[in-house]
Amino acid sequence: MGLSAKPSASARKPRAMPLADVRAFLEALAKANPTPRTELEYADPYTLLVAVVLSAQATDVSVNRATETLFKEAATPAAMVRLGVDGVARHIRSIGLWQGKARNVVALSQLLLDRHDGQVPAEREALEALPGVGRKTANVMLNVAFDEPTMAVDTHIFRLGNRTGLAPGATPRAVEDALLRRIPRAMLRDAHHWLILHGRYVCKARRPECWRCVAMPWCRYPDKVASPAGALPPEEAVQAT
């Protein structure tokens, strides 16, 4: 697959990547970042859970800024319940959807005390029963806190799965299922981080930086961007107008 400075007249869909290339694509990301980790700051499963709940539609940087002061006041479910919704809200007002998130953080902390002895459960069903915790957050918790080979499909992984041909799918769940089928099991746990970080810093939404992408030889995206001065890929150009 070569680089093109010019976008085609219409957006083109990539073909699904062959399985041998899926492995090679991920091995290239692994070589560049052998020990990937989440960029959220946390100390234990509970503080990770709070940080992930706060991170919906917010950057990790903004969440870390908020939790730096929040966790000084409350870093356990009991302390968070004592702090209360208004107390939590004081720390997280700079984050999107802060009112609902403050309510969820206190409610999930109360539920952890009521049902799980103040511990974060390691089972998907119990995690998804907590306020503010959906499939994506449960997948992050199972992967990062409990070493499970899960794949949390956020906006970056959804875009990458489709754009590169790694795992084309119409919905986040379809991309998740395809990634779980197509990625070698031994690579799955780290693949979650490699793909998020690659989407955040290189394979960006508006202009993927293909000219410096270590996985470029295996990517099936038909409109790779050749240089920083390269044109926007066609579908991004439409969105940008």
Ligand code: SF4
């Ligand atoms: S940055 Fe370009 S070459 Fe790399 S994965 Fe994304 S679309 Fe493919």
